[in-house]
Amino acid sequence: MIHLLSTLLAVWLGLAVTPSSAQDPLPSWRDGPARQAILRFVDTVTTPGSSGFVPPPERIAVFDNDGTLWVEQPAYTQLLFALDRVRALDPQNPDWATREPFKSAIAGDMAGLAAAGERGLLELVMATHAGMTPEAFQATASAWLETARHPRFGRRFDSLVYQPMLELMSFLRTRGFKTYIVSGGGIELVRAFAERVYGIPPEQVVGSTIVTTLVQQDGRAILIREPKVDFIDDKAGKPVAINRHIGRRPIAAFGNSDGDLEMLQWTTEGAGPRLGVIIRHDDAEREYAYDRASHVGRLDKALDMASARGWTIVSMKTDWATIFPGTP
């Protein structure tokens, strides 16, 4: 109760003070065109009487996850998770020793894995993500996040989230926005940490799905994940999934790769003030630098469209004073 009252009070105060007199909501953002464009947009849509005012229920902001909210190099976290699961499940699957792409996965043979192509990677994910309930899968994913460490930074994967984006999502929520993740990654993997790490509840996570079926087992209804793709929430799939889950066109979209192009396009083509933001990985020292030639998180066509359409481009190197929480 005390907590609830103090939360209400905080919301009240947050609304009552003018933005300029409030504490800086984005301390990890350096002053510059990106920060200014974001603050200007938020002021426009939240100022009553402004010609661009948007009522709170329509303040929907969508965020890609891999490369927009957390690190996606040297490989998507979900792939590293799947590879670890293949090794963990290896003893129960003797046929994997001679069967690709499992053989390469177990041997850590990246060239062999690359040869298996997207289809091979999908097979790895299917084999390790299915045959269990969503709750059991999330428990496995949570346990993995506890122990797995990033190969370069030696930190938990869910600590390699971008501090400026955490501040931005929190700021948007205090200004009446509802924040959603719209990820090409698996919906249940993101849900395993989104509430704890991003403050985003499971119902505000949209992602790729595998077929899930209700079966009756000893008089109980159980959901079982099947090794079969249901929906790939990437590229043109993102607006489709947003329409199905949210049922409104967002007014702000944040991405970092060509997989986010259609989401940013569809969002910013709506009427009234719109914000499209591309996070640009140009900081090899503190994070990574990659764009048009990268196999992971390629940013090529969306970079051209960003220039052509005036989307805001955030330079990690220039615009972010801090990259990860707890680092200078």
Added chain:
Amino acid sequence: MIHLLSTLLAVWLGLAVTPSSAQDPLPSWRDGPARQAILRFVDTVTTPGSSGFVPPPERIAVFDNDGTLWVEQPAYTQLLFALDRVRALDPQNPDWATREPFKSAIAGDMAGLAAAGERGLLELVMATHAGMTPEAFQATASAWLETARHPRFGRRFDSLVYQPMLELMSFLRTRGFKTYIVSGGGIELVRAFAERVYGIPPEQVVGSTIVTTLVQQDGRAILIREPKVDFIDDKAGKPVAINRHIGRRPIAAFGNSDGDLEMLQWTTEGAGPRLGVIIRHDDAEREYAYDRASHVGRLDKALDMASARGWTIVSMKTDWATIFPGTP
């Protein structure tokens, strides 16, 4: 701003007063076992320190729509809408004059329609619900709701909602619940009126979907509804859709037919206090009376399971003082 502050104040006061001193939140519910079971459940899960206390984020309540929140007799509203659309689109489709099920639909030949079976009805829905953007479809549905009248009651379809259920959803929301619709009907049709009539925003509507595709048209990204079933949100599909959209098992579920059986089963099989409620249509005078033999909203297996598992059965005749808003 004034409105927001008064809302905050109302929430604050609503939380600060004890339930017994508050005004009756369910004035259209007569005292009896059903009302008592609902109030007892809500008190249990919302009383801090209670062994059955459930934190607000997990207070998810799901409601079927047809027959649970609004009238579904003499036919599902969506079917009546589709039939009206067939008649409206008839001039542009000369081949319909000789093609079933369109021929029967245009002639109002119910026997012919029945002969077309479920497949035929699906074909009608597809032909009239596709080939446009979701926004255009919702505009068409909204316009239809303005002019269409129920054959028996002569009222707008969206006024034939159950007053006791409106009160119940509102009451649950003041007690920290998030209310969702989980309908076998089309998601976009329900979204066309759910916020205005039920206070449920589009992102809290789950329903059946047809395939929707993003196409590029003159440099703009457009979502187009295709005449192809994507997902039927009925029976075993309901828990699957709830898991995908919400990502949590609800703690309360409300339905009225065998189509809701798995949703109630899966909801009430979760750990801790759970509420399963069946609305029983036993009031031929004020609404309709139907159950095991009905083609629309058949209640047979779910009625047996309700008895076996102690779900709450609401008698419209006995438990509801009022059926529709604005009627005695």
